[in-house]
Amino acid sequence: xxxxxxxxxxxxxxxxxxxxGVGFWxxxxxxxxxxxxPRAIKNPxxxxxxxxxxxxxxxxxxxxxxxxxxxxxxxxVLVNFFASWCIPCVAEMPGLRAISRNMPIWGxxxxxxxxxxxxxxxxxxxxxxxxxxxxxxxVAIDWGVTGVPESFLVAPGGRIIWHGSAALDPQIYExxxxxxxxxx
Amino acid sequence: MFGxxxxxxxxxxxxxxxxxxxxxxxxxxxxxxxxLVGLAPYLAVSQLIxxxxxxxxxxxxxxSDDFSVQNVAANSAVSKPLLYKITGVWGNHEGSVLLWTLxxxxxxxxxxxxxxNLPDILRGRVLAILGGVSAGFQMFCxxxxxPFDRVFPAPMDGQGMNPLLQDPGLAFHPPILYTGYVGFAVxxxxxxxxxxxxxxxxxxxxxxxxxxxxxxxxxxxxxALGSWWSYxxxxxxxxxxWDPVENASLIPWLTGTAxxxxxxxxxxxxxxxxxxxxxxxxxxxxxxxxxxxxRSGILNSVHAFANDPARGVFILALLAIVIGGSLxxxxxxxxxxxxxxxxSPISREGSLVxxxxxxxSICAVVVTGTMYPPFMQLLAGxxxxxxxxxxxxxTIPLTLPLLLAMGVGTALPWKRAQLARTFSHLYAxxxxxxxxxxxxxWKLSGVLPIACGALAIWVIAASASDVLRRIGIGHTSAQxxxxxMKHLPRSSWGAALAHIGAGITVLGLxxxxxxxHAIVEVHIGETRSLAGDDWTLLDVxxxxxxxxxxxxxxxxIRHNGKLVTILHPEKRDFTTQSQTTxxxxxxxxxxxxxxxxxxxxxxxxKDTTYVLRLxxxxxxxxxxxxxxxxxxxxxxxxxxxxxxxxxxKRAAARNMARA
Numbered sequence: 001x002x003x004x005x006x007x008x009x010x011x012x013x014x015x016x017x018x019x020x021g022v023g024f025w026x027x028x029x030x031x032x033x034x035x036x037x038p039r040a041i042k043n044p045x046x047x048x049x050x051x052x053x054x055x056x057x058x059x060x061x062x063x064x065x066x067x068x069x070x071x072x073x074x075x076x077v078l079v080n081f082f083a084s085w086c087i088p089c090v091a092e093m094p095g096l097r098a099i100s101r102n103m104p105i106w107g108x109x110x111x112x113x114x115x116x117x118x119x120x121x122x123x124x125x126x127x128x129x130x131x132x133x134x135x136x137x138x139v140a141i142d143w144g145v146t147g148v149p150e151s152f153l154v155a156p157g158g159r160i161i162w163h164g165s166a167a168l169d170p171q172i173y174e175x176x177x178x179x180x181x182x183x184x
Numbered sequence: 185m186f187g188x189x190x191x192x193x194x195x196x197x198x199x200x201x202x203x204x205x206x207x208x209x210x211x212x213x214x215x216x217x218x219x220l221v222g223l224a225p226y227l228a229v230s231q232l233i234x235x236x237x238x239x240x241x242x243x244x245x246x247x248s249d250d251f252s253v254q255n256v257a258a259n260s261a262v263s264k265p266l267l268y269k270i271t272g273v274w275g276n277h278e279g280s281v282l283l284w285t286l287x288x289x290x291x292x293x294x295x296x297x298x299x300x301n302l303p304d305i306l307r308g309r310v311l312a313i314l315g316g317v318s319a320g321f322q323m324f325c326x327x328x329x330x331p332f333d334r335v336f337p338a339p340m341d342g343q344g345m346n347p348l349l350q351d352p353g354l355a356f357h358p359p360i361l362y363t364g365y366v367g368f369a370v371x372x373x374x375x376x377x378x379x380x381x382x383x384x385x386x387x388x389x390x391x392x393x394x395x396x397x398x399x400x401x402x403x404x405x406x407x408a409l410g411s412w413w414s415y416x417x418x419x420x421x422x423x424x425x426w427d428p429v430e431n432a433s434l435i436p437w438l439t440g441t442a443x444x445x446x447x448x449x450x451x452x453x454x455x456x457x458x459x460x461x462x463x464x465x466x467x468x469x470x471x472x473x474x475x476x477x478x479r480s481g482i483l484n485s486v487h488a489f490a491n492d493p494a495r496g497v498f499i500l501a502l503l504a505i506v507i508g509g510s511l512x513x514x515x516x517x518x519x520x521x522x523x524x525x526x527x528s529p530i531s532r533e534g535s536l537v538x539x540x541x542x543x544x545s546i547c548a549v550v551v552t553g554t555m556y557p558p559f560m561q562l563l564a565g566x567x568x569x570x571x572x573x574x575x576x577x578x579t580i581p582l583t584l585p586l587l588l589a590m591g592v593g594t595a596l597p598w599k600r601a602q603l604a605r606t607f608s609h610l611y612a613x614x615x616x617x618x619x620x621x622x623x624x625x626w627k628l629s630g631v632l633p634i635a636c637g638a639l640a641i642w643v644i645a646a647s648a649s650d651v652l653r654r655i656g657i658g659h660t661s662a663q664x665x666x667x668x669m670k671h672l673p674r675s676s677w678g679a680a681l682a683h684i685g686a687g688i689t690v691l692g693l694x695x696x697x698x699x700x701h702a703i704v705e706v707h708i709g710e711t712r713s714l715a716g717d718d719w720t721l722l723d724v725x726x727x728x729x730x731x732x733x734x735x736x737x738x739x740x741i742r743h744n745g746k747l748v749t750i751l752h753p754e755k756r757d758f759t760t761q762s763q764t765t766x767x768x769x770x771x772x773x774x775x776x777x778x779x780x781x782x783x784x785x786x787x788x789x790k791d792t793t794y795v796l797r798l799x800x801x802x803x804x805x806x807x808x809x810x811x812x813x814x815x816x817x818x819x820x821x822x823x824x825x826x827x828x829x830x831x832x833k834r835a836a837a838r839n840m841a842r843a
Contacts, residue, residue: 006518010515023558036562042566
């Protein structure tokens with residue numbers, strides 16, 4: 001078959017539309033299964049060690065913690081950034097309490113007044129093993145947090161192995177976090 | 185009488201009528217049955233009436249605060265002003281799809297009423313294609329995004345509307361933009377009908393062009409209005425963000441502009457037939473895909489509709505049928521369309537070919553930049569974003585030759601031009617452009633803005649001088665000039681105006697490339713200077729509006745000690761939606777915009793400071809003014825007798841047959 005200008009003119013639009021159509025279809029089906037999320041936020045710190053920090057605690061909830069303490073853990077820890085002013089964080093609390101039965105969660109109160117944060121997490125029972133206050137959001141910047149709630153799975157030794165930028169619930173725990181715990 | 189159930193029924197009725205409108209005339213045209221084909225206009229008008237009634241019902245639900253309708257409950261509230269109750273109908277997904285199909289039905293009605301001079305079979309087929317597209321979208325509306333869905337129990341009050349959308353500019357932006365998008369359905373239907381018929385001739389070019397020009401005018405206005413809205417409402421000082429949704433409107437505009445020009449070649453020289461048919465299909469396909477991309481949530485954009493992949497699958501299937509079907513028909517039938525015109529590169533048609541190549545290249549760049557991030561994420565799993573640097577670097581070099589050719593093109597005669605003679609017409613324009621270049625060197629910085637600015641002046645000067653030469657300024661008496669002015673076709677006036685408009689827009693863009701801004705934190709009474717102006721924060725006071733609390737600043741701007749203006753930017757807190765909006769204050773003298781925004785308040789007592797954003801935007805209003813002039817140019821050429829009359833020979837032949 002010889003290539004003519006007319007042949008190209010008819011073939012190119014069909015091939016182009018076909019490629020776009022198949023691509024869109026894949027995107028849509030992946031969006032339904034959750035494998036493709038155009039709004040996903042990729043955190044550049046995943047796979048890297050946690051940044052250095054030292055934070056005070058919240059009133060009535062013990063001392064804060066430092067990066068060294070987090071690194072010294074022998075079990076994986078889920079680090080959760082939250083705030084009392086954040087509605088999704090309020091919605092996330094029951095899910096966190098369910099997850100906290102399986103693994104320790106350390107909370108970091110992001111840009112929140114310590115007394116508000118403290119009252120907020122003690123209202124219905126705290127899911128957190130330890131809590132610290134990031135009053136001015138400086139630590140959150142180092143972690144690459146773009147909003148609250150965000151969570152990080154930290155392996156023993158202090159390497160970040162997973163990042164989630166949505167409110168956590170047991171389904172996400174089963175689908176995303178638990179499989180990763182097996183390899184640690 | 186105008187309840188939601190009646191509206192729902194009318195929508196279903198319109199859908200059935202549209203299906204009949206699709207099937208019967210096509211079948212009739214195949215059997216050469218004039219009666220069946222003749223039904224098409226009646227079906228189109230009845231479909232329009234049913235759909236208009238349905239839309240009216242939805243408007244009445246919103247106006248009468250019927251919160252048992254899910255759509256009204258989610259987007260309206262008792263306290264919302266009446267204007268926004270009405271315009272809020274199309275400010276959400278379901279309502280906007282209904283508006284979309286209504287405009288499509290209006291197009292069908294317009295073809296029925298204004299297309300009386302078309303051959304019956306062609307008109308029947310065009311209406312059938314429009315009916316088919318209509319039926320598809322009405323089914324989409326009924327099955328996946330029903331605007332008349334009810335909630336029980338009905339809430340006492342609705343959830344209200346996004347305060348950003350409570351703006352007159354945005355209220356009328358969607359209908360105008362949609363008319364542009366949907367208007368290209370008519371050239372599309374003409375293209376498909378021509379492919380079925382297997383014939384494209386000069387008459388076809390003449391019939392299709394007014395529809396393409398009308399849709400193009402609306403799309404131009406819609407894009408300009410959207411850009412203006414983002415400039416004065418979003419308060420970022422920008423006017424175009426290369427956001428996927430903006431690109432989704434720019435892409436059909438580019439191919440539509442190419443279509444408007446290539447159809448001239450079909451009309452005058454019977455050339456570029458296949459190409460024009462393809463452009464007509466492509467333009468509408470891009471319009472449809474834009475709608476799909478926005479609503480499916482595939483593209484990450486600031487203009488998010490409530491995204492739902494299930495809807496995305498439905499529209500994708502619809503697109504596959506409409507676009508895939510028309511392209512398959514194109515591949516099958518296009519080889520039977522023979523081109524008769526052979527033409528030399530140095531001629532009017534040659535310059536139009538160049539225009540098409542450049543516009544389509546720009547379009548390819550925009551498509552690539554828009555689709556690259558999602559495809560990259562799909563194939564490589566990497567999230568990237570493509571922004572202004574890419575688009576600027578890739579589109580501006582293509583725009584420069586386009587501007588150069590715009591000035592020369594209209595001066596070239598059809599068939600074969602003599603370069604020396606053409607250039608002799610352009611001496612004056614070239615001289616003005618040279619002065620413009622010096623002016624640009626003086627006022628602008630950067631190679632590309634200077635080049636674009638000089639070329640924009642060249643386009644304006646060349647378009648103006650072309651009209652002046654045609655009406656004989658300088659070598660005919662005043663009486664002769666008047667006579668020639670009267671007899672110069674309106675389409676020539678229109679083309680010159682549209683080109684001048686494009687030049688004005690480009691000048692505005694060049695001016696904006698020199699915009700300066702500063703973000704300052706000041707106490708009351710403090711002065712900061714920006715580009716020669718002194719901005720003083722005089723006072724800040726709070727007040728309470730109808731459904732918001734506001735903080736208003738008084739900023740005095742002095743130039744060399746002389747008061748220019750006092751700006752009153754505001755920051756409004758909408759309590760029910762817990763959302764903050766900024767009310768930008770703009771002072772314009774049509775050369776420079778002084779643009780002030782008030783941000784946060786810090787500290788208390790004597791230490792209170794305010795964050796202010798100050799912008800100086802040279803030539804900003806010209807960008808939208810140019811868009812308006814372009815659209816007026818298009819409208820002017822629509823009023824051309826030749827466009828309205830259609831093919832006089834055929835009409836005469838029919839009249840003879842009647843007599």
